[in-house]
Amino acid sequence: MVAYGTIEYWQELKKLWDKDDVLKNELFKGYDSTLIFRMSDKPHLDQHKGIFLDVKDGKVTDMKVCESKDDKARAVTTGTYAIWKQIVTKTLDPTKALLTRKLQLAGPMGEVLKYMKGWMRLIELLGEVPTEWEE
Numbered sequence: 001m002v003a004y005g006t007i008e009y010w011q012e013l014k015k016l017w018d019k020d021d022v023l024k025n026e027l028f029k030g031y032d033s034t035l036i037f038r039m040s041d042k043p044h045l046d047q048h049k050g051i052f053l054d055v056k057d058g059k060v061t062d063m064k065v066c067e068s069k070d071d072k073a074r075a076v077t078t079g080t081y082a083i084w085k086q087i088v089t090k091t092l093d094p095t096k097a098l099l100t101r102k103l104q105l106a107g108p109m110g111e112v113l114k115y116m117k118g119w120m121r122l123i124e125l126l127g128e129v130p131t132e133w134e135e
Helices: 007-019 021-027 081-088 094-099 109-114 116-128
Strands: 033-039 051-056 059-065 075-079 103-106
Touching (some): 007 021, 007 059, 007 116, 075 081, 094 116
Antiparallel strands (some): 033 051
8 A cells, every 4th residue: 555645656556557558548549748746735745746747648758756836737737635535535526626626727628628538547547556545
């Protein structure tokens, strides 16, 4: 089990992504972007600054902890620890979280909509990482 919000959690997610041929070769085929997943609270966790992913043709080619909260990417998704937990544990629908602004997305909405099935599969993979949660 890995603690949510740490780089180790995201490295485990990358392993699942790398094994998921449907995600890489179909749902995100042709997808080139840079992404940051941020947590607006819990400054002691890596995800507070942000986890940066570079995606080329649906494959993660680079992943790291952002240097600061000012780092930029094509798409940045931000939410509190509690909201991320609800999304990962499937007690909150990510689309509903976006529509109610519990989860904020800064970036090209047309691109997100084009690859919506890939995003939904990625959300499923978040829940497949054996996760340890803070109280």
